[in-house]
Amino acid sequence: xxxxxxxxxxxxxxxxxxxxxxxxxxxxxxxxxxxxxxxxDLATLPDFPAEIRAPAGTPHGVSAFQIHFASxxxxxPGDHPNVLVAMNPAALxxxxxxxxxxxxxxxxxxxxxxxxxxxxxxDHNPLxxxxxxxxxxxxxxxxxxxVRATEGIEGITSRDAxxxxxLYALGLVSWMYGRPTDPTVDWIRKKFADNAPVRxxxxxAFRAGYNFGETAELLAVHYEVDAAPAPxxxxxxxxxxxxxxxxxxxxxxxxxxxxxxxSYPITPASEVLHYxxxxxxxxxxxxxxxxxxxxxxxxxxxxxxxxxxxxxxSGPGMDLKAETIGLAAAMELPLVVxxxxxxxxxxxxxxxxxxxxxxxxxxxxxxxxxxxxxAASTPGGCFDAALEAVRIAVxxxxxxxxxxxxxxxxxxxxxxxxxxxxxxxxDPGFAGDPRGFQPYARDAKLARPxxxxxxxxxxxxxxxxEKEDVTGNISYEPANHDHMTRLRARRIAAIExxxxxxxxxxxxDLLVLGWGSTYGAIEGAARRTRREAGxxxxxxxxxxxxxxxxxxxxxxxxxxxxxxxxxNMGQLARLLRSEYLVACQSFTKVDGLPLFTRDVMDEIMxxx
Amino acid sequence: MTASGPNxxxxxxxxxxxxxxxxxxxxxxxxxxxGDYAILASVQGFMPELGIPPDRIVFVTGIGCAGRFVYxxxxxxxxxxxxxxxxxxxxxxxxxxxxxxxxxxxxxxALSIGGNHLIHALRRNVPxxxxxxxxxxxxxxxxxxxPTSEEGKVTKSTPFGSQDHPFNPVALALGAEATFVARTVxxxxxxxxxxxxxxxxxxxxxxVEIYQNCNVFNDGAFDAVRAKGxxxxxxxxxxxxxxxxxxxxxxxxxxxxxxxxxxxxxxxEVGEGSLVVHDARREDPGLAFELAQLAQRPTGPTPVGVFxxxxxxxxxxxxxxxxxxxxxxxxxxxxxxxxxxxxxxxVS
Numbered sequence: 017x018x019x020x021x022x023x024x025x026x027x028x029x030x031x032x033x034x035x036x037x038x039x040x041x042x043x044x045x046x047x048x049x050x051x052x053x054x055x056x057d058l059a060t061l062p063d064f065p066a067e068i069r070a071p072a073g074t075p076h077g078v079s080a081f082q083i084h085f086a087s088x089x090x091x092x093p094g095d096h097p098n099v100l101v102a103m104n105p106a107a108l109x110x111x112x113x114x115x116x117x118x119x120x121x122x123x124x125x126x127x128x129x130x131x132x133x134x135x136x137x138x139d140h141n142p143l144x145x146x147x148x149x150x151x152x153x154x155x156x157x158x159x160x161x162x163v164r165a166t167e168g169i170e171g172i173t174s175r176d177a178x179x180x181x182x183l184y185a186l187g188l189v190s191w192m193y194g195r196p197t198d199p200t201v202d203w204i205r206k207k208f209a210d211n212a213p214v215r216x217x218x219x220x221a222f223r224a225g226y227n228f229g230e231t232a233e234l235l236a237v238h239y240e241v242d243a244a245p246a247p248x249x250x251x252x253x254x255x256x257x258x259x260x261x262x263x264x265x266x267x268x269x270x271x272x273x274x275x276x277x278x279s280y281p282i283t284p285a286s287e288v289l290h291y292x293x294x295x296x297x298x299x300x301x302x303x304x305x306x307x308x309x310x311x312x313x314x315x316x317x318x319x320x321x322x323x324x325x326x327x328x329x330s331g332p333g334m335d336l337k338a339e340t341i342g343l344a345a346a347m348e349l350p351l352v353v354x355x356x357x358x359x360x361x362x363x364x365x366x367x368x369x370x371x372x373x374x375x376x377x378x379x380x381x382x383x384x385x386x387x388x389x390x391a392a393s394t395p396g397g398c399f400d401a402a403l404e405a406v407r408i409a410v411x412x413x414x415x416x417x418x419x420x421x422x423x424x425x426x427x428x429x430x431x432x433x434x435x436x437x438x439x440x441x442x443d444p445g446f447a448g449d450p451r452g453f454q455p456y457a458r459d460a461k462l463a464r465p466x467x468x469x470x471x472x473x474x475x476x477x478x479x480x481x482e483k484e485d486v487t488g489n490i491s492y493e494p495a496n497h498d499h500m501t502r503l504r505a506r507r508i509a510a511i512e513x514x515x516x517x518x519x520x521x522x523x524x525d526l527l528v529l530g531w532g533s534t535y536g537a538i539e540g541a542a543r544r545t546r547r548e549a550g551x552x553x554x555x556x557x558x559x560x561x562x563x564x565x566x567x568x569x570x571x572x573x574x575x576x577x578x579x580x581x582x583x584n585m586g587q588l589a590r591l592l593r594s595e596y597l598v599a600c601q602s603f604t605k606v607d608g609l610p611l612f613t614r615d616v617m618d619e620i621m622x623x624x
Numbered sequence: 625m626t627a628s629g630p631n632x633x634x635x636x637x638x639x640x641x642x643x644x645x646x647x648x649x650x651x652x653x654x655x656x657x658x659g660d661y662a663i664l665a666s667v668q669g670f671m672p673e674l675g676i677p678p679d680r681i682v683f684v685t686g687i688g689c690a691g692r693f694v695y696x697x698x699x700x701x702x703x704x705x706x707x708x709x710x711x712x713x714x715x716x717x718x719x720x721x722x723x724x725x726x727x728x729x730x731x732x733x734a735l736s737i738g739g740n741h742l743i744h745a746l747r748r749n750v751p752x753x754x755x756x757x758x759x760x761x762x763x764x765x766x767x768x769x770x771p772t773s774e775e776g777k778v779t780k781s782t783p784f785g786s787q788d789h790p791f792n793p794v795a796l797a798l799g800a801e802a803t804f805v806a807r808t809v810x811x812x813x814x815x816x817x818x819x820x821x822x823x824x825x826x827x828x829x830x831x832v833e834i835y836q837n838c839n840v841f842n843d844g845a846f847d848a849v850r851a852k853g854x855x856x857x858x859x860x861x862x863x864x865x866x867x868x869x870x871x872x873x874x875x876x877x878x879x880x881x882x883x884x885x886x887x888x889x890x891x892x893e894v895g896e897g898s899l900v901v902h903d904a905r906r907e908d909p910g911l912a913f914e915l916a917q918l919a920q921r922p923t924g925p926t927p928v929g930v931f932x933x934x935x936x937x938x939x940x941x942x943x944x945x946x947x948x949x950x951x952x953x954x955x956x957x958x959x960x961x962x963x964x965x966x967x968x969x970x971v972s
Binding site: 049052053055079106177197214246247248249250251252253265266268269270274276278295296300301303305307309310313314315316317318319320321322323325334339340343347379433436437467469470471472473475476477478479480481489490 | 685698701708712715744853943951959
């Protein structure tokens with residue numbers, strides 16, 4: 017066995033790329049689980065095409081999975097991969113550009129047939145010219161070695177044998193980074209328990225890839241990444257979708273309200289529906305509605321009927337739901353509307369991320385109809401955002417818009433599990449006393465009673481027509497409409513939200529302020545520029561977009577310069593300028609990709 | 625919220641309710657002479673028969689003149705936005721089987737802007753009673769043609785006559801495979817009440833088209849089946865299990881002609897034995913659909929009554945109870961287990 021060198025690394029970014037049918041997402045998530053077991057901190061980013069089965073071998077059909085893992089706290093899936101695993105020429109041509117200079121390319125040599133090269137758009141074989149000279153290239157005939165490794169397995173078809181090549185790639189990279197093999201082996205056994213030939217083929221392919229790394233002379237170095245220090249606790253890996261769904265279930269348990277979830281299938285929000293549908297044992301009612309408008313109306317009907325009503329969608333669905341969200345604002349009923357943002361306008365890029373819906377969430381309804389708007393910042397943070405959305409909706413009897421995005425939905429990270437007993441209790445506070453009942457009377461928080469059908473003596477009618485204060489009777493009186501409009505604005509503005517926290521270790525002049533999924537890139541960039549270049553920079557991150565934290569203006573004014581990086585054309589910057597008359601600088605990026613740490617680092621350094 | 629059936633939960637006492645118990649204190653604001661007044665009176669008058677306390681009844685409406693209906697009923701009520709009442713009502717009904725849920729809508733609301741929700745509520749068989757007031761005109765927006773207006777209709781928006789082919793609401797509901805489809809006429813108090821009785825007895829979605837006269841913008845649209853002297857001749861009253869005959873003395877009837885189609889005939893000529901016998905409970909909606917097509921417009925002999933009344937699993941039946949039961953069994957401990965499910969690891 018050849019002598020192998022072990023090198024220590026403190027952080028590595030690996031990107032698996034192949035055809036949609038090559039199983040790259042599975043490869044990535046298996047690698048992620050094994051990495052979590054090692055105790056590395058990690059962040060992942062699946063990157064797949066909108067087409068379900070784009071023509072095989074074409075750049076349109078390339079599916080990729082990126083994972084960043086490290087021996088210290090990291091916050092993003094990484095800007096530029098150190099290692100690219102490319103299963104075919106299309107995967108190479110579409111991903112090699114993001115690879116770091118001098119990075120490692122591992123290709124499935126068998127995938128580089130003349131036919132595949134042509135489909136990828138190569139007029140020559142890049143493995144045989146100088147186009148990859150800037151990289152370290154390893155050519156591994158993965159398909160044929162997989163087929164050889166699976167020879168003799170009873171009942172295996174040649175198709176199933178060659179389809180196991182993703183496990184071969186996984187085995188090879190697992191060896192390179194010293195990942196434990198047990199989690200993957202256990203998973204294969206469980207997953208294919210009912211299909212012995214496929215199970216054995218996958219096991220054989222995985223082991224063959226691992227052993228190839230260990231024995232072949234091709235790869236002389238493998239790496240170790242130590243466990244990252246992390247606060248004590250129990251952890252699991254979650255993406256934003258699972259965290260969001262778990263947060264909604266937690267809110268149901270902690271409020272005692274039945275969760276009623278209606279939605280229409282739309283990328284990337286459908287996954288929430290799938291997740292919740294599997295958890296009927298928590299008393300969750302899920303409805304796949306006939307359209308986006310029906311979904312939000314069903315939810316609103318359920319809210320009237322006393323349920324914890326939730327609907328989720330993405331930008332195009334938000335457009336359609338707008339009228340009903342306005343109705344919910346007039347009816348003053350608790351309703352959570354989740355917008356998992358994606359790149360627009362129109363259908364845009366359904367599987368790519370963006371933060372383009374902020375101003376729509378805040379202002380995208382006719383008439384004066386202010387609403388609470390909150391945003392999740394990290395995949396795990398989607399759990400807290402869901403609970404907070406429900407707290408505000410129920411406490412203040414208002415529709416709440418929760419903004420997430422494609423990046424948060426799909427990206428995963430280790431999540432420290434919260435203690436259930438410490439999660440907030442949410443009191444539905446249903447009205448029950450008929451004495452002096454008025455449907456639009458208000459409590460100290462300016463919230464009206466939630467009087468649910470079936471409650472004796474509280475019969476009342478609500479609707480979209482303007483209502484007289486207190487009685488809720490239809491009123492077109494000029495003074496009443498003016499009063500009600502101001503009252504609706506005041507009750508939203510008075511919602512209690514926590515102050516904006518500022519991280520400013522060096523009394524900086526520069527504040528980098530963000531919202532939503534840019535948290536990781538901004539925080540990571542601040543830490544790295546402080547550590548590596550002695551930069552003086554403060555950071556703050558908004559979770560509540562309406563109402564804004566009470567100290568926001570004061571925070572903005574206490575810095576000489578404020579930089580606001582966003583994955584849109586500067587929507588938060590525009591909002592803060594108009595709210596506080598401060599000269600925010602805007603850094604914008606709208607390429608459908610998450611904000612990169614490097615982008616923000618450059619912006620910080622320019623301002624030192 | 626607990627979930628138990630809307631009926632038979634009055635603690636054994638027979639509820640003594642009157643029309644007044646269902647009439648709100650709000651002043652009705654439809655145009656004088658509007659057919660809606662008659663329907664409102666019929667519905668309020670019928671409600672005590674349900675034996676359900678008004679606290680457990682929910683009316684849901686959309687936009688249009690019919691939308692105001694909700695404010696005049698002293699029950700729980702939601703006045704929604706244009707066309708969406710069936711979706712709102714689905715949310716109420718699906719989560720609360722203990723409530724009796726009614727939708728009041730119009731031809732513009734249900735068949736134009738809200739067509740999609742209507743057909744889906746019907747095909748799902750949501751336990752919601754849908755009363756569609758069809759006046760063949762847009763009243764609240766002051767007189768544009770509606771999806772049930774006849775071809776050639778001259779209105780403000782169609783000064784040269786509408787070119788749109790109209791919907792036949794009963795045929796549309798049957799096409800969506802509604803389990804209960806009926807038609808009645810606003811001023812026929814007794815027939816309206818009879819129809820509501822059949823609606824109330826039906827499990828699942830019930831759809832009723834009510835011909836409703838708009839005396840301001842479309843007066844007389846239903847005279848053939850509504851006006852004294854004409855309705856006696858033209859209303860073909862459908863009664864399950866009875867030969868279909870009509871006319872002042874039942875002298876006319878419906879037969880299957882040589883072409884295989886339903887035709888009108890004189891009973892004396894064809895003989896009583898050859899009349900088609902109405903069967904509303906036939907699984908196959910073919911006969912109901914043929915009857916719906918018998919009169920394209922209510923300008924001559926037109927069937928009214930129950931076209932179809934069949935059993936099919938009710939949307940969410942039992943599920944709400946199961947979910948309530950499930951929820952009563954889960955708490956912090958189950959949530960803790962859920963959070964800890966899957967691959968976890970501990971850092972100490």
